[in-house]
Amino acid sequence: MDWLNRMKGSGGLSRYEQEYKSKLVKAEDAVKAVKSGDWVAYSHFAMTPQALDQALAGRKDELTGVKIRGVCSINPVQVALADPEQKHFIYNSGFFSGHDRKLQDQGLSFHIPGLYAESPVNIREGYASTPDVAMIVTTPMDDSGFFNFGLSNSYEKALCEKAKTVIVEINRKTPRSLGGAQEAVHISEVDYIVEGNNEPFVEIPGHPPAGTDKKIASLIVEEIEDGACLQLGIGGMPNTIGKMLAESDLKDLGVHSEMLCAAFVDLYEAGKITGARKSIDRFKMVFTFAMGNARLYEFIHNNPACAIYPVDYTNSPAVISRNDKQIAINNAIEIDLYGQVCSESVGTRQISGTGGQFDFTYGAFRSRGGKAFICLSSTRKVKDITVSRIVPTITPGGIVTLPRTVTPYIVTEYGKVNLKGKSTWQRAEMLISIAHPDFREDLIKQAEKMKIWTKSNKIS
Template identity: 50%
Template sequence: MNWQDEYKRKLVTAEEAVKVVKSGDWIEYGFGLTSANELDKALAARKDELFDVKIRVDLGVWPHYTLEADPDGNHFWWHSWHFSGLDRKYYDTTGKMFYVPMKFNECPMMTRKDVKPNRIFMATVAPMDKHGYFSFGAGAAASMAAIENAEYVILEVNQNMPRVLGGNQECIHISQVTYVVEGSNPPLPTLNPAPPTEIDVKIAEHIIGLMRDGSCLQLGIGGIPNAVGTLVARSDLQDLGVHTEMYVDAFLEMTKAGKITGKYKNIDRYKQVMSFALGTQELYAFIDDNPGIASYSVDYVNNPAVIASIDNFVSINACLEVDLFGQICSESVGTRHISGTGGQLDFAEGAYKSRGGQSFICMHSTYTGKDGQVMSRIKPILTPGAVVTTPRTASHKIVTEFGVADMKGKSTWERAEALINIAHPRFRDELIKEAEKMKIWRRSNRLN
């Protein structure tokens, strides 16, 4: 069959495609780089015709034109499965950005059975191949689940989107599509990794010292995990594997350094497994049509049972603060929303249950507030209103520049001792006093 003929029949302008949107609709956008861009701009131009249109997105990185066009919030409201830095800016400035709490591995399941069905799905994709398939490229996390719910499926083709091989649910066929829009092919948004700080290097050294040849890596969102991965590329470690929700430039650096072979992975051997990518243009070029990369839906990649089936799994994520009980907050500062649960809990549980596995959650020991005051990230209790991302029952190894605190199998006083040992020295006496008040300290406790 000539799929180009069907493509031509379904090819319309962005303005024509968004005419299917009605007041009150729920619309799902693709993940991250695959979110709607020119389609959202065309929808913003219909503002005066539409009311109470609800949009769901995950890690939005393209401009949110519909939010910008509607300062009063009468027409468009956005909902995010996980805040990006850009989403957070809109949340802070417009008040029309809402978070949908979830564990990332459950996003496809929740999309299929729990959320209000999206009548329309829109996404940016790679050009159609000779077999009639469009690749979701740098974001296959939950798109097929949203498509199953949709009455209309609208694709925005961008020639700069890499074609990423699968895996599963990494592409969609022209026969499943309602309309195709050919955009102006803007460059994909990038995320350039910051060079590691002195504290990042110390944290990385603690983790690398506990890793083994043949470990399988996951890196979460944030500067510290990316810095750790970059420093692994300079280490003596060999034959590493990759099974990660987010594919970042650190994996590219490790690959170029010859550190990644995947030869010891129990599943998907020799493949670097991911659900989405965000990084530099070099990274996007690397994953394009690369048989060594496999894109999967996130209910596979982040499934704790799948993670646990891979020996020597090493999960590296970041957080905002930790309390003396081992509760970890990675998504809010008090009640102010910052990011989301994402896959942190998925990988904390899965990595710990892996044979030889380790889950590391990292942070600098202190931060400086807007008033210039230096404060500890290890606190007696979490900041009031803070969201617990990883409960104390799931936390494993917590890392600062002062060392590693292993939470597993420890009583409350042992946890307090381990955490105070990796707190900044200037805050340790104060933390001990608070631990005594909370009856989680013994006189025989010792500090390093």
């Protein structure tokens, strides 16, 4: 026990405990590090700071021109709500949540476009605005002086490296996610420590799958083989697919996914996920952030079956492609007859972001035996009107998430088509074949006007 005694200082505290005590402050005092004109970076998703956000909002009248950078906050963002005239704070998000969309509708949030995989290099190389202050939610400090990033490791380490001031907000309910890599920050790199309110993490509710979802899911599941490596995106569809896979005869599935969702727990407990056939990170469920329910968060905590990495690893197409039979499954809002995919906006209204859709679509195609799927129901409701999600051209103002050169399998409840290597007239025919029957005739007429329809085209 000599090593333990050497670590103790005055009063029986270890040197890390002494340093912790010297850096521990109230949230109201920690946010005094922020000055007018600063860029402030928040940690991401479920790990968005609450105590620090509230305290910073409370300093509104003392500050001007403070820019906040977040990602997909699943809690209301107080700095934006406190300043509807944006005289003091400007809130920016790399991927919109429901809260971010509501703020956007009031003119109070702005999107930061980008490929998710490139976020760490954008921060480290100064392409993105360098953070003056980083506010990161973590676990309590461990015996070695580390604060674990918990449910989000996107580019938190890069933020800590570049920020002039690093503040950690401790939430004692944070699951400890094992690395992986870069999953923690050491107390020597931290300037201030705030003990937060220990609020439970928001749970993402599950919804019973609709008949359309089940049909689309079944068309994808039949393409998945034993030993496949899975990426499931955000939304109800990936969870529906996960449940179907859990009830299938498949075995030795692996996980390499930006997001770890509740469906993966079902698959693991059903014995479908072993990771035994993965080419890299064998036996590990690799992810960079997690959102779901309490059961998922309990599953992740100190679980050696899971490995959290920064996003420039999980979402690197070069890394993704190293796993054989990599499967990427993501959603879309609409797709046009050229094969351009819009997955993040309805016209000019930002809904989400590019996220990792491009990264995984590109990477899975380069995986030996890999496949990438873009899922969408054939129609959607706009007020009381039913409209087609397969359209002649992307809605004006809409964002092209996947260019037509990258677009892979497209799946609706009416079938699946693979656009890779196909001519414009072939793409039009294939896409119209999986559109809702009520819209096919008009889509053919539009394709003719667009000069992407030949006399040999047919719709079965």
